Amino acid sequence: MVKKLIVLVSPLKLFMILAILFGSIGHIIATLIPVIGGYALIKAMIGKFYFFKLITILVIFALLRSVLRYLEQLCNHFVAFRVLEIIRDRVFKALRRLAPAKMENTNTGELITIITSDIELLEVFYAHTISPISIAFIHTLFLTILMFKINVLYAVVLVIFHLIMAIIVPIITSNRAKSIGDIQRKNLSDINSSIIDTFYGIEESAQYQFGGERRNEMLEYTKKLSRSATRLSRIYGGNMALSNSVILIGNICILISAMYLYKFGYVNKIEVVVPIIAFMSSFGPVSALSNLANNLVTTFACGKRVMSLLEEVPEVEEVVNGKDINFEEIDVSKVSFSYGSEEVLKNFDLAVKKGEILGLKGKSGCGKSTLLKLIMRFYDVDSGKIEENKINIKEINTKTLRKNHCYITQSTHLFNGTILDNLKIAKEDATMEEIKAACRKASIGEFIEELPNGYNTKVGDIENSLSTGEKQRISVARGFIQNGDLLLLDEPTANIDSLNEGIILKSIWEESKDKAVILASHKDSTLRISDRIKQVKTLAE
Template structure:
């Protein structure tokens, strides 16, 4: 989690606005002119009343009424234009941020992404990024608008009297700088805590939804309900703390406006009694002071919202700036698939050693069975060959090329990877298979499905290949999902297929049909991981792994 102060954080976020600088300038201009219209409505109204009271000669009353009407109309139009510009900027930037986040997730996967909680990630992608709308639509331009408007008003106060200028300067600084600084300093930790609790709540909710069958089966609904209630109470407590900061902010604002306005009235009255200013200046200065706090109060009111916004920004930037464990390789010479050589590789998750000095040569065009008990390191070996992870020691080569000298895209083209836990997209069966080769024809997809012994099942469905798959493939059995994963591998037509327990959920007949299809994949290098000896009857050689070592 980033520990940068809010100023540095806001500066980082503001730099993203550069491509939309023109819209930001327009929003600031519209906002400044709009606030000036709002401020000068009571100003000119007071001036009108004052001149009528003193019976000023040749005073054009109708002109003042026209000005007030124009200011009122323009205020609404300009405010609408300012908000339209700000929200256009915000929504464009939120789309840009989501794109950056998904690119970051792509780089982090799978080595770093495995350590992130999925529910928390979902909340970051949705809730945290959405919270940044407050910053882009309601923070950047209000800061600039408040600054420009205050400079214009301070200049007018200065022309009236230097003391008026100093009082106004102190009032604006107190509202725009001191109050937000105090509120954000006091509430920074509460904002970050609130975001963390919301992320945990999202994760817990997702966990309950995904495991609803087990909750019902083992009758633990009451326990899970208590867990949900506990987290709801924590969320409420966090929100209460933020609301207290919001109330403190509103109280300080009201006190500041009244105090500085009364101070302006007192000083103006004293100067009037000393003959330094006129009665008109006394009244106009006080009215102008009362009506001019709008821009700085709008800025001050953001402080409580910014507690959550800055917490969200820290979470988003932490993800965007997190270094991937495995960097993609680009710009190297094209590679051609050949024999895979593994020499003395070792690998550990944190401090848990999984593989220890493993060496083997996987001959091109041969089927190698990798046999071992659960947890022996079989699946980890395949992930290292895919370069999802990198070995801490040793080397892996494809032909004469080191694995980390091959372009990542080339490596993906060389390999098809099938795991026992197949994740399906919420899409049609056809599209779920077709992702393996977007240039494949309908007949190519059907041919791959026949090899995976899933075609007949698909054709028995009401919509055949256009049948929609439920979220995460829950409408299909584990065996059906595995066969679709195998169809993807066949459609990909890679020269190397890595299979991690590909038939663990299949019956004997389906397994036999699929093993037959694998055997018919001529000139294809196949690595078949399993813990069942019977599955390896098609293997040309068998590699035994026990406790992270080749035995």
């Protein structure tokens, strides 16, 4: 999984190399500042001390350190935010590829968590993980060479304790955390889902005095999130304590080593003081690595969820190198389909040509809506085939298929923007004449024109006052604007009063003269415009 995350940095490797270069030089300078100070102190004790020269060097080093630190962070965060931009782009492309089946079968709260906080937390990996590992390696290598030139024992002690801090401490932390990061992200998804459900169902909660149960559910999810977060915090605290203990023991070991070497004449006073100060000042980069284990537990959990979404295989592959057709007829032959283990359709047949209206009648759950989704190719059939103009729809370009089909359902979503924006979703270059004509057919034009700003009225300003029927009529108007040759209507007048239903059905009937229409409904009043009606039965009937 780490390899997959690192691959995303390849277009920005120059900036990553610069971040490593600036960071390595900066940390080496930061370690050398106290070393130079200690060296100067010993020189002063033996009478060879140049105060002005020392101050000049320290000021230059301090300025260099600050500039290099700024450049390191600048490059790291540039890489991080550019990679996050790339990931967001890929995630939304993946969702487009997986939709609409993904939207129907996935927890909404989990998706929201992935595309918001999970992606944001990956910033830790890209800004504070990749370059710090390289910087710690280069910094340790430099100090090991420096220590080795003085005495090999110093180099051995430094390497041992740096390896403990950089490798063993993070491994211990990761093993203690195990799956807690995954659990914590799951708990966060659950509470997001609960909040979304509560907002959507706030009217029902008020009507049936169900608010207490919703509150208790959210409190329970909050407690679970708190428990997993507390467990992570305890592990983080243990990691800090372990890191500090390792540094303390390392300092003691380097002091004992220096005293031993000095006692037996292997080193002089300068070679005692300089290595001790260098060692005690050397843990910055490797401490950062041991502390990374704290954040990487949740960061890798986020990365796993994001990468699994990017790699998820769609229910239906988009066709881009297929055939383009002008719709004339559709044949559904011996089609069977199941949602998992739940069989919905079995050996189902129908045929419709331009100029015909076919009514689908049946109880709720009998498969009428599923059949229309199969024709739209939101899902692929388990067996059988669907053909248009004698061509399997799997061989027709997806864009052509969606352009030829006008799909209207009883549920309508209005996007943030004006009513005109929402209508133009169906056809971006639609003229006002086309839009007004479609709205008249859908019996919604007069309502829109009576609004203060007409078609330029913001949906957010009137959304609470829009009835379900008015929203559905806007959806029907979208369908008329699209002007596809095959109208797939799923309960298009379910929420509309009889007067407006009559106007819409008359418009559909008039449109059918040069189009094919499949009209799914359980209402006889809606199906009366059908040339013929096909009964859709549940498999239990």
